[in-house]
Amino acid sequence: MNAKKWDHVATGIIYALVAAVVFILIAILGYILFNGVPNISWHFLTSPAQSFSAGGGIRDQLFNSLYLLVLTIIVSLPIGLGAGIYLSEYAAENWFTDLIRTSVEVLSSLPSVVVGLFGYLLFVIKLNLGFSILSGAIALTFFNLPLLTRNIEESLRSVPNLQREAGMSLGLSNWKTTTKIVLPAALPGILTGLILSAGRIFGEAAALIYTAGQSAPTVDYTNWNIFSATSFLNPMRPAETLAVHIWKVNTESVTPDAALISSASSAVLIIVILIFNLGARFLGNKLYKKITATK
């Protein structure tokens, strides 16, 4: 066969592989949404879960997931930002920096259930934090930090060196150049990475079963005192998240409508993550335009 024919064959194979990927994705998404969306109702989203009778909702689980996400980002973003800036802007190219990078990579491939058990032993038992949103948020920080750090480092690195030289040549310090020139230019990439990692956090279950716990105590959504045991903002209370709820409903639930709850919860989870993904793109573009003043 000649080169042209081979090219046709290769192109065909590549198209077939892409089609397979797209098909699998659409099949899974379609299955979950098709089964779940008809079961989602306002009542389902706003009422508490029931242990024994039908008609329970996911109000607390949905809130717990979002609250945990916010806390995790509050804990992990400053650390990830600091580490990313160090690795990209300050670290010398030597064995020590390589060691840090390797450690970060190893940490990122840690199975989440291992992170969960580690969090259980250290935070829940040893540090006496109990099954709590805080334990969960710290465990998720461990789980999230490697990818977040890597993403921030890569976003900063993708800013051309010419920009740094421009800043330096105008008498700006290394820190000013990093924070005022490089960081803004990298912000859209950082934001996209952050929101995508938020999707991962939102869908995580294994790391939370042993840290944030599997119970969702009834909380008072009008109690804004975060130190009060019944407050919805109290970070020391156990908090079953949506993903954990799906796992639990499928394994040990005795409610008669378990299948319905599970499918609807899965659909809600997927929809929220889809919103994160689309939102990431939209916000990233918008922010880039605003910062660079391109209309």
Next chain:
Amino acid sequence: MKEYNLNDSYITNIPERKALTTKDLQVYYGDNHAIFDANLDFPRYKITALIGASGCGKSTFLRCLNRMNDKVAKVDGEIMYRNVNINDPKINVYEVRQHIGMVFQRPNPFAKSIQENITFALKNAGIKDKTELEKRLEQSLKGAALWDEVKDDLNKSALALSGGQQQRLCIARSIAMHPDILLLDEPASALDPISTSKIEETLQELKKDYSIIIVTHNLQQASRISDYTAFLHLGHVIEYNSTANVFTNPKIQTTEDYVSGNFG
């Protein structure tokens, strides 16, 4: 390649006041000795060109002059500016760079608006007064011959400008700091001929107020715009003289071969 005697050199003494002087400047990249004993006096309010083949060290030399080689290379020797050795480790490099500005080979405006490109470093240097900032904005853009083209679009992104406009914006950004000396590293090599001639015209105006040192690999450009020319070869300054002398009456065989195109 023809062997030239690198120790055969001719360095003139300039009659003008000096803006910058280097004494026995050596540059090392690791074990690689890149610049050997550079002793040069740069005159005030003149354009001095640094010429030489690729890899001769002219950009390396230029980047030493405002300490842009810190952390990249080891620089020994003295760089005297207003009777201070600015190559001293105790010197505040950020302040040095406010006095000795630099424009790079490829235009590198910030991803900000045209206005912010100029005012950002000024604000950082402590200039907060609005009228002063506006004055500097207009002055510097006029100085770089860009004002008429952008005065209605000051809030537009600098990235939307053409390459030549971006480079003039970078020049404006440097002169807005009111430096003494302007270092230019092949500022026109990435530009088309029309933009190049605009930059060259701009430099002729700027030399009334600034001492300019320019690296160029374009010999015609050096002979068109500069008052003095230094020719570097393999890290050695071979000849330094008035531009007319370097191009029409070189003292050293190496220089003559280079400017007449019989090099190598």
